[in-house]
Amino acid sequence: MDMNEKPKVEEKVEEQKPQEVPEVEAPKLPDTKEGKLVAEVLEKAPYAEGNVRRERRVEFKVPADRIKEFLELASEKFEMLIQISVVDWLKEGEFELVYQLWSVSESVHAFVRTRIPRENAKMPTVMDIWPVAETYEREAHEFFGIIFEGNPRLGPFILEPREYEKHPLRKDFNMLGYVKTIYGEDFDRYDESKTNYVI
Amino acid sequence: MSERKNDEFINYELQEFKLFEPLFKWARKKSLWIVAFCTGCGGIEMPPLATARYDFERFGIMPNPAPRMGDLFLITGYVTPKTLKRIIITYEMMQDPKYVMIHGSCPINGGVYWDSYNVVKQFDKYLPVDVAIAGCMPRAEAVMDGIMEIMRKIEDGTADGWKRYRENYEYYRKNQDELFGEGWREKDARRWLAWI
Ligand code: SF4
Numbered sequence: 001m002d003m004n005e006k007p008k009v010e011e012k013v014e015e016q017k018p019q020e021v022p023e024v025e026a027p028k029l030p031d032t033k034e035g036k037l038v039a040e041v042l043e044k045a046p047y048a049e050g051n052v053r054r055e056r057r058v059e060f061k062v063p064a065d066r067i068k069e070f071l072e073l074a075s076e077k078f079e080m081l082i083q084i085s086v087v088d089w090l091k092e093g094e095f096e097l098v099y100q101l102w103s104v105s106e107s108v109h110a111f112v113r114t115r116i117p118r119e120n121a122k123m124p125t126v127m128d129i130w131p132v133a134e135t136y137e138r139e140a141h142e143f144f145g146i147i148f149e150g151n152p153r154l155g156p157f158i159l160e161p162r163e164y165e166k167h168p169l170r171k172d173f174n175m176l177g178y179v180k181t182i183y184g185e186d187f188d189r190y191d192e193s194k195t196n197y198v199i
Numbered sequence: 200m201s202e203r204k205n206d207e208f209i210n211y212e213l214q215e216f217k218l219f220e221p222l223f224k225w226a227r228k229k230s231l232w233i234v235a236f237c238t239g240c241g242g243i244e245m246p247p248l249a250t251a252r253y254d255f256e257r258f259g260i261m262p263n264p265a266p267r268m269g270d271l272f273l274i275t276g277y278v279t280p281k282t283l284k285r286i287i288i289t290y291e292m293m294q295d296p297k298y299v300m301i302h303g304s305c306p307i308n309g310g311v312y313w314d315s316y317n318v319v320k321q322f323d324k325y326l327p328v329d330v331a332i333a334g335c336m337p338r339a340e341a342v343m344d345g346i347m348e349i350m351r352k353i354e355d356g357t358a359d360g361w362k363r364y365r366e367n368y369e370y371y372r373k374n375q376d377e378l379f380g381e382g383w384r385e386k387d388a389r390r391w392l393a394w395i
Contacts, residue, residue: 168316176314182378183320 125150143169234269239276277305327360
């Protein structure tokens with residue numbers, strides 16, 4: 001019953017309020033709870049871009065130097081940090097950090113994207129906003145080599161202590177070459193002539 | 200008895216007592232105590248194996264937390280170098296005769312992690328293996344089958360990994376040192392085991 005009723009309510013509201021939308025930003029925000037949430041955040045943070053992907057999924061793009069400021073602001077609406085994921089854009093020479101936030105009160109999932117250069121990648125830590133960020137930042141540090149300033153736990157690689165300088169999820173990490181040197185070449189699968197190829 | 204050479208004393212366990220050996224083998228076969236090193240996904244198969252459905256205790260098998268009292272060493276999944284250090288130390292702590300069963304494709308040849316930077320590809324380069332169960336993941340029936348196989352092997356004396364480990368210790372030691380670097384026992388293992 002609830003499922004059927006809700007769209008009707010929203011349709012009615014849409015007819016009344018299209019005047020407010022052009023005030024905010026270029027991409028039109030739909031007049032749903034997601035749209036209102038984005039508009040509310042963007043009002044306080046005009047340097048960011050935001051749009052609604054679909055129901056319960058919103059997206060922000062923030063310049064890297066203001067990310068902390070933005071997340072502090074966003075944490076009022078989005079109480080939970082789910083994950084910090086990193087995308088390695090090798091050709092552009094950039095890392096894209098995606099802070100995934102969850103709003104417990106509104107049930108909305110937000111991606112906060114930001115890009116930083118690959119060389120000497122540095123970010124301020126967000127541990128003071130969400131303490132759980134400690135773990136995610138450590139993970140990003142281990143796999144991609146991003147340094148989060150202020151995080152005390154950026155230690156050596158947890159699984160393989162002897163190769164600290166390796167960041168295995170970077171796109172330019174030669175995985176197969178590494179495997180060959182570490183585990184030996186005497187496997188049929190790595191047979192380049194493919195005479196004994198297993199998979 | 201006092202004339203017995205030192206050498207003989209060390210190899211005492213390798214000798215066979217012709218008369219009682221069949222009895223010993225039967226007894227070993229019927230009372231396998233498992234040291235389960237549940238490293239990966241295969242650990243999930245241990246609870247159904249132990250509980251009412253497949254109930255391995257009817258074969259005289261018992262899960263056992265202490266390596267000093269174990270016979271059968273179960274490696275149930277992918278092995279990372281970090282885990283392999285613990286596995287080797289645990290294996291060396293176990294009494295002879297000891298049998299190793301590896302469980303799933305991962306320890307055999309890397310499985311789905313075949314080009315992963317952090318999974319050991321061939322487990323039998325580092326420790327001798329008696330029975331390997333293929334599959335990703337093998338069901339509890341397959342594990343039971345592997346256990347039956349190891350029982351057969353104990354009975355006809357072909358489950359001799361513990362002997363092979365002694366005889367080819369240089370080979371295994373060399374592979375271990377290649378992977379971990381020289382002196383890993385002193386550096387790492389001493390942190391967990393003070394007496395090494
Ligand atoms: S063989 Fe399959 S089930 Fe077993 S540890 Fe590897 S991935 Fe997991």
